[in-house]
Amino acid sequence: ANASALAAAGGAEVHMQSSLSAEKLSERLSALMREPRQLATMAAAARSTGKPDAVQLLADLTEAIASGKTVLEFRKEMPR
Structure with missing residues (x-):
């Protein structure tokens, strides 16, 4: 892919x-x-x-999930 x-x-x-x-x-x-x-x-x-900030984005997503947030909640909070 x-x-x-x-x-x-x-x-x-x-x-x-x-x-x-x-x-x-x-x-x-x-x-x-x-x-x-x-x-x-x-x-x-x-x-x-490429996505230069991919590592930071993945780390932020991991922290959000670990704190109980859903992926949808994480996406809504992401700056555009």
Whole structure:
């Protein structure tokens, strides 16, 4: 699921494991290494899907649940 989300944003490529070999992977990586602009574009797209505060958000959610709040209550209290 994570790879699909990154690919949908343009930050990754998804290849079926059943059709992937070491040779094919090596060829694709070599091709990408010759395309620094494409790599930069993909990197920017991948960064845009990230959630920099994910660790803090998870910690806050854990504390809220431990204190007896529901996830819905936690979401309502979250700053927008």
